[in-house]
Amino acid sequence: MSTSEPTRAATLDAATLRELIDSGRSPRLLDVRTPAEFETVHIPGSYNVPLDLLKEHREELRNHLDEDVVLICRSGARATQAEQALAGVGLPNLRVLTGGMLAWQATNAPIRQGRRRWDLERQVRLVAGSIVLVSVLASVFAPGLKWIAGFIGAGLTFAAVTNTCAMGMLLSRLPYNRGASCDLDTIVGQLRSPGGRA
Template sequence: MKDMPTRLDAAGLRARLDGPRPPRLLDVRTPGEFAAAHIPGSYNVPLDLLREHRDELCRHLDEEVVLICRSGVRAGQGEQALAEAGLRNTRVLEGGILAWETAGAPLNRDGRKRWDLERQVRLVAGTIVLVAVVGSAALPGLKWVAAFIGAGLTFAALTNTCAMGMLLAKLPYNRGASCDIQTIRARLADDGRPA
């Protein structure tokens, strides 16, 4: 297993995509995030499915693979999961979709604005803390709910994981028809590239 994922900036990825053997692009964000904006030619393989089916997915990934997410964090986790399954030809888009867009690189958009997963986590965590603190005036024990959320956010920062994000990713808002393993496997096995 690699200690650190190999990073690739937006300019480097654009050059590779224009080359004779472009890499396979796997976007590990939720289907909702992917639909809102994604790099043309990328495949949506949500991080939870990638982790669960990494051995099966590795059988369909024989060329160079570049993993993409919003900022690079989830893509790094995906790279580690694939490395644990034996895949060594992976890179992570440094800065994710945010860096890609800042570089003026092309994006396919569905026209709908969607909140990314990190923003959803901030909304849910903040709302729970606010309600717990305000409610603790009437029910003093509610302050422990706010403390629990604070502890969870601290743990998430220290481990670079987010249980709340993983739960929110399973909501219908963040899911789509393309997020089942059979569809993903069929697309990866197909010789053509997705739109």
């Protein structure tokens, strides 16, 4: 009897990952957050492959990822989506860092820090909250605007149920969240070169 439930991604906790890195047996670390989030803080030696780019070019990336791969994001949700996309093209040995960068930082593990930027989740809360607030306040003068708040609420509910976020994907494409090295050729070049790690 088959079930329609998706298989759970294999996971790796922060302490185990740190032991692997410290012992010289580090898996390939792919951070699927936006370039802005990656620039703010990341695990030394990780590669930034934003989720939208990974999903769009998973076939090409699969050819450069034949070893153990650990997928990293802020908390684990985007890394799980990345795991599903890469598993769909037959990539074995995928694991998701349990709790993402939040868990990694909670263990006081080594990090590389850059210029401080807002993470994508915080940007979504700001934009969604602002739209709801403005539409509710403006509905005093134009009652139909209250439906905008309802639409945003429905979108947030759908995002929670499906573990996806259309607003987050749109915000990730803004110049603020992109970097100069956020194209497929640059990422593939980094994956090919042992010296390309951050």
